[in-house]
Amino acid sequence: MEDDITRPGDLQHRRARQYAFCASALCFEPVGAGVEGVFDQALTNGLTAIVAHHWKDQESCRGRVKSAAELLKVIEAEGVLVREGVYWVTDNPHTPKPTTSYVDPFEDRPMEVRVMVLREALSATQAIRHARATDDEIGSNLTAAHVDALWELSGHPTLAGLVDVLNEMREERVRGAVSALDDHEQDRAFTYLALLSGEELARRAGVDYVGEYSQEPGDVEECPVCGNISLVLSSHDSEIAEIGVGCCVVCSYERTMDAANDIASSVQFQRAVDRPD
Known part of the structure; x- marks a missing residue:
């Protein structure tokens, strides 16, 4: 039986599922025809779910869901800068910035979003998706770092369940x-x-x-x-x-x-x- 689409929060659930399926598919096949579109679909749905969770209504503008590039700008404006190109997203607007580059891996802390790396990934995907010149005439310009940054979004509570989807696949x-x-x-x-x-x-x-x-x-x-x-x-x-x-x-x-x-x-x-x- 399919989920009741009128259920509160269902849109967030569908965004999380889209992110999960696409990100999981990239883990199995990080290269090949169409991976740029799969990456963009995963990133847009994942970022939309995250932004909607923390900053209600900032995921859209004039009734249109923002692009991944626009959503990254929201995270830059509203998130907490950790180090160059990396931001925390948190429910606590008063989260203190770290005083050093070292972050205790056992500390309970907000999730990091590698904005700079994800923006580079968008540039790579947009070039080949819109028939612009690329360095590789056949392969993808996506790198392992791009896919890793996408995968790391799965640590956000809104996108929970990625591991289950991955195991199913x-x-x-x-x-x-x-x-x-x-x-x-x-x-x-x-x-x-x-x-x-x-x-x-x-x-x-x-x-x-x-x-x-x-x-x-x-x-x-x-x-x-x-x-x-x-x-x-x-x-x-x-x-x-x-x-x-x-x-x-x-x-x-x-x-x-x-x-x-x-x-x-x-x-x-x-x-x-x-x-x-």
């Missing part, structure tokens, strides 16, 4: 990679199976693999590639201990622990959906 990508590898392995086994003569295939299919390989019930399962009861197991998945890990003696298909865990996760999900309660 990581798990989704891992599952996708595992599934793709298993598909490739099945294709390889099908190719191998097609090379067998009819006589050899019949001979292999007629072997009692359960009798030959089973030390206890469940040691041999049906192979998803050739359909024979010939998938000799070495173990089971680590999720529900029901999906076999092993190799087929007939077609050579091998199911890995990762593939078995992926199947087990799907089984658990379906069981949760099918529960009557």
